Structures are given as structure tokens and as C-alpha cells.
Amino acid sequence: MSDTPPDLPTLIQHCLTGDQASYAQLYEQYAAGVYRLCYSLLLHRQDAEDVTQDAFVYAFRNLSHYDAAKSAFKTWLYTIAVSRCRNQYRRKSFFTFDITQIFHFNLIAPRADSPEARMIHQDMRTLVQAALKDLSPPLREAVVLRYGHSLTYREIAEIMGCPPKTAESRVRLAHDQLRARLSSEGRGLLDELLQF
């Protein structure tokens, strides 16, 4: 066995033969991204954990249905996660606050920042989170996939199940709404943040 990690198609092939280590490797590669995506869309820690778990279980069980010719594995996995997030906010119909977020428990600090910068980042994160929460689900999905995961409009469109032009206009609309919200409430914070 070589030390270099196998490429994705090989890894998937190994998974399909029932190799547990390959499943673990695939999970390690994508878990953080899927969790971040779920959290950014649901803005609730426990829900994000549940949906991540559900998405991975579904993806691993249906790995034989994945077609590399149709889409990238990341896009396929994100499509599953977004679909489950949609089910979740349909079930809830309104968002609940995560108390750990309100009181800033267990927040990961920005790397190598001064305490002052950390405070500003925390405040800004709370503000961004509140602004994201006010967006409609399609706009939030578009902006999170664009800025949170640096996906192209084509990939966003594939995940959201819409034409690329629609994905683009959703990002623009979300951007306009966030600007209105952040400019009115976070002007000072924004200026301070940009200094660091």
C-alpha cells in the first residue's frame, strides 16, 4: 500500500468494495465542508449535526448511484446536504436560536488575532449570522455557496436545481439585501474590521 492518498475515483471504488478505511477517508475530506454548509443554512448547531449525519449516511448508502460523468462528488454531496437542510427548515418553519451562539460559547477565534480584533470578528460574525437569518432560504443558500464555499454559479445552480443565471441573480439579490442590513447596523464594525 502506498503512502500517497488515492485520488477520488479510486477512493470511491474502494468504498464500493466495502473498505471502511476508504469511507473514513472520504468523510475526513468532506465532513468539515458539509457541516459548515449545513450550519450556515440552518444557523443551529444541533440541527447542523443531525443533517450532516443524515446526509453522509444517505450518500454512503447510495454511493453506487453517484455518476462522476454527471457531476463532481462535492457537488453531489452538497446537493444531498442542501436538500436535507430544506427538509429541516420546512419541518421547523421558523428558525430557533442556538443559545450557545447568543452567548458566544465555543466560538473558534480567528487565528493570530489580537483580543480587540477577535472581539470585532465575533461581533461581526453575530451580525452576519443575523443578516443571513433574515434572508429567504434560496438567497441564503446562494450566498453561502458562493462566499462560504467559493463555488461557481454553474455549481451553485446544480446544487440548487436552478439555471446558472438564476443562481447569479440570487447572489446579487442576497448581496444587495446584506449590504442594506450590514451598512445600517455594522458600519463602524465594518470599517474597523477592514483595518485588520
Added chain:
Amino acid sequence: MLTCRYTRARLTAFINQELPASTRRYVARHLDHCPACRAHYKAQKGVRQTLMIEVPRLGQPAPQTLATLWTQITADLQQPAPTVTVTATRRPMLYGIAAGAASLMLLASMALHWHAPYTALSLSQPAPLSQADETSPALLTAATQIAFVPSYEALADAYKTPEWASLSTPEASAGTVPASGTILHVTPSPASVSSR
């Protein structure tokens, strides 16, 4: 202004460097000369920078969270995949009964409305003029008089005139009820007119 609106609609794409070269040049030239649009551009750029920094940081999972999730995922994968069984419930039957009842009610109301005009005609409408003897001048005079219904006061005044006696009929004087559909000159009794 049209140019300002055009520019602002393309600001997000301009900032994300997604515009074709010609449009990009046009927007850039406008921004050089329009302070209001330049202010918008600066705000948009600040928001983009904030989103690029803050959205990827949202929901950064702690390593132990991902480890716990992996344990749960492997446990889920050990279980047999849930099979979706379609069981016949009583609900479709209830829907069928409700739909049948609604259809019956609709049909019944349609049937009532279908017969209602004939019933009304036979009970309250006089015979059409075309079926009667249109050549009779007496009948035409009677029809004209029926079209104008006099008030009781007018009848009382008419009663006092000498022509009244020639208009009254033996049936009306005797107080008998004529057959339906016959055209009559009703002669009220002096007592009933004075009581009004």
C-alpha cells in the same frame, strides 16, 4: 438616472469580476464620475470583503464534533437501510368518501337550479302575450293597465268616479278567486280601501 441604475445593478458582478470587458469598462468609467455610485461601490465592496471573511468561518466544526458524528454515522451504516413500505391506510378511502359527498351535493344543487325556472314560470308568470289573441283591442288595453299598477289611493279615487261601475266585473264584485293566468281588473271593496 438610467446610467446609475444600470451601474448599480451590475455592481456585485463588477466587484466579483464577472462582467464582460466592455461592460466592465463602462461601469468603471461611470464610477469615476459619479460620487453616489462610487459610495455604493465602496459599501458593496466592504460587504463582499466581510462575507468572504465571515461566511467561511460560520460553523467551523470542532474536531470532537466531527469525531462524534463519524461514530454515529458508522453505527447508522451498520443498521439495515430503512425500506420504504407503502401501506394502505384508511385515509385515501376517507378522501374518496368526502369527494363523493361533495360531488353529490354539487349535482343536487345543479339539479335544483335546472328545474327552478320552469317551476317559477308555471306558478307565477302570466301566459305570454304572443299565445293570446293579439288582435283583440280589449286584451291589449287590459295588458297596458296591468303593466301600470295603481296605488290604493289612486284606486280609491277611481272608485269615486262614474266610470268605475263599467270597469268592475261580476267575479270581483262577488269576491271569488279567478283561475290562474286570467287577466282581471280588481275592484277593491270600499271598506278595505278606507282601512288603509
